[in-house]
Amino acid sequence: MPLSKLFCKQDASVAVKRERRKEARPGELLDAALDLFVEKGFAATRAEEVAARAGVSKGTLFLYFQSKEELLKAVVRENISGRFKEWNDEFLKFEGNSTEMLTYCMNIWWDRVGATKASGITKLMMSEAKNFPEIAAFYQQEVIAPGQALIRRILQRGIDRGELRALDLDYAVYTIVAPMMFLILAKHSAGVCVINAADLDPKKYIATQLSAILHGLSTAADGSSPDKEKKST
Amino acid sequence: MPLSKLFCKQDASVAVKRERRKEARPGELLDAALDLFVEKGFAATRAEEVAARAGVSKGTLFLYFQSKEELLKAVVRENISGRFKEWNDEFLKFEGNSTEMLTYCMNIWWDRVGATKASGITKLMMSEAKNFPEIAAFYQQEVIAPGQALIRRILQRGIDRGELRALDLDYAVYTIVAPMMFLILAKHSAGVCVINAADLDPKKYIATQLSAILHGLSTAADGSSPDKEKKST
């Protein structure tokens, strides 16, 4: 965890002395900050609360982070570190058909991201992007772009294998992205997406969405070409 | 020094000092508030800014709205709550099949809500719900619940007419809701949903989503029952 790079810029030359839990401090603060920023929003979270939850004093927080804004940036950077490379490799090796692949993909994504604290970052970015264009750009570059690229490759693979229809990938990616995004927001913005978020079973939600995405809700599995509808718009 | 000078553009010819327009004020303030709340967030918007954009002074705002929070409630009421009844009536009269209905429904929703300023409220609520539980409850009751009920009725109608598969409505509604929500968020949270929001053609997005939702992305329009996949979860 090379966190030190992120905040210690001016005093890189300082000799390292006592190392009790010094190294752990920034991480604890980032964890606390993520929790609180997601839970209460950035503006509504007081710096002292973050410090308290991390078990340190207010002053210590500002020892590690120049400002509350810098703390937010660090939180985002820390929690979106490129896991995409490993996933990409993993998916490259995957041998099932597209149905299996997308099913595996969405479920594994929920287990590894959606169900974890990291999913709060999405909510956080959505709320604060306007106020922090710099980290929004960073987030787009580090998360959105690789994420969409990954999904495009999966869809392209399906098309190439003749398992998926010929899709305009620029729009088809959102068929996969939108349900995932919505699930995260439902989890973190209780009430404004879903009536009772606690009652929503993520796995069943994913299954339902996959079923629709792959085979449609329609009973017309016969001759009625799916392309017909496009014209009716 | 009246701040109004800084913002009023349309009536630069008038000697704008203490115009008395009791009727028009609330509407102007609500418009200004919607713009700013969506643009900067509720907490980050100062009451004085809202007043200035409406071309009045700080004090005038509090003449019409008891508090900043009450102003937000009024914004929600003004832009969403009152419109469900007419939509409901409209959809009840619709005579086409489910494909036509959902297509009509999503497109008309985009034209009347998604493409308008009112769509910013969704984003707004998502960001501020945690901090203003009272408003969140109000929004859930006035917007989320009626909206989902409307979609459930449309899906149920399709099932009853044999046009849609037998669906678990508790989960199927999100097949419709998620893409709509995502489209709004893409519009208002530039960058954190979509790479380049400006390039996303809403109508084409809706068409793609509808095509997927209704008929699936899969080429397997044959014997492969859509129910099979559920087991693979």
Added chain:
Amino acid sequence: MPLSKLFCKQDASVAVKRERRKEARPGELLDAALDLFVEKGFAATRAEEVAARAGVSKGTLFLYFQSKEELLKAVVRENISGRFKEWNDEFLKFEGNSTEMLTYCMNIWWDRVGATKASGITKLMMSEAKNFPEIAAFYQQEVIAPGQALIRRILQRGIDRGELRALDLDYAVYTIVAPMMFLILAKHSAGVCVINAADLDPKKYIATQLSAILHGLSTAADGSSPDKEKKST
């Protein structure tokens, strides 16, 4: 009631036109102001409340009184107008002994001042004197000084007639003043003088005080000279 003199200074030359209830307005405002200032204090009373209670609009109040402070001054001036001359004459004619005179005096004072709204002025002055030295001086000159002079004459008369002990009038006046003042404050500052102000019967209070003042609480009506105690200080 030559109230006009009090507020109309700059436009005394203006011709008098329509006289509906114009003349009565200032008086109604002063009445309302007295009530509210006494009830809630000067600072806590809003100008609009005064106007509302007088049945006019906020603007009208400022038509008659230059400012809220001027209104207060007018209230005080209006309600302490020299009733002392008539009382003085009345007391000059009184023919009873000192006990009868003081008894009559305190009771009549309660009936004519203490029990009326005018008594609120005392409370008002006490609270606001520091903030309005000008009217405090006015009040002292118009009320305190004549009041004390009156009491001094009554006591002096008693001494001259041999009914009262030889008193140092500079201090003896307060033997009469203090109980009266306390009674008014008990009435207007509920709770901070008396536990339950409503239970205090003014006439019984006055009788008790008079009994003490005139004859003492002590049973030692015998040889123990009242002057003895003075030495023990």
Added chain:
Amino acid sequence: MPLSKLFCKQDASVAVKRERRKEARPGELLDAALDLFVEKGFAATRAEEVAARAGVSKGTLFLYFQSKEELLKAVVRENISGRFKEWNDEFLKFEGNSTEMLTYCMNIWWDRVGATKASGITKLMMSEAKNFPEIAAFYQQEVIAPGQALIRRILQRGIDRGELRALDLDYAVYTIVAPMMFLILAKHSAGVCVINAADLDPKKYIATQLSAILHGLSTAADGSSPDKEKKST
């Protein structure tokens, strides 16, 4: 620009910047608050003024007291509430007769309360009671009630010992309370009680009042029963 410079006089030699004196702060703030509240009234005193007089900044005040109102409560507690127990004990031990006791009592009260800054609280409560019912209730319970109870016990003791007439204590207490209250008000509401407050010698005032209360102003120390007057009302 630290306002403290404007008020701090005693420590001009110290480079007064950010002195840390957690222990001393509350006391300094309470002293400053008492002074200003008494001098200008509660509502008219700005929180920042209190802080400035205590030599700290606005924020520091709210570090120690949740609100301005809470500060007032603390002022009352600090200066009055806690002292009744010791006084009560002291008076229980007193062995003189009622004349001696009341004389001792009123003089000691003046020395310990009346002559000190604490006496300003009485005036303060009188002015603000209506606007802060919670504080008024607190004051009644903590100060008025115990104070009256103490005086009742003293009078009852005198009656039991045959030194005082059979009194209706519900009214007789005010024979003692009223002069004390008046003396305080004379001191703090200069001009509206007494012509020239500076000329009033408290000790002489108390002696005069005691003399009257105990033995009466009347020369009729003979057979004329003090009860006669009651009928003449």
Added chain:
DNA sequence: CATGAATGAGGTTTCATTCAT
């Protein structure tokens, strides 16, 4: 390194006062 007392800019809200009608 760590603390937490101290700071003060900044936000919401109130209300005396003005002025166009």
Added chain:
DNA sequence: TATGAATGAAACCTCATTCAT
């Protein structure tokens, strides 16, 4: 004259940030 919509100074209180210890 009378109105009441509009104004904006000022008050309370919060909290990010600093700095003496």
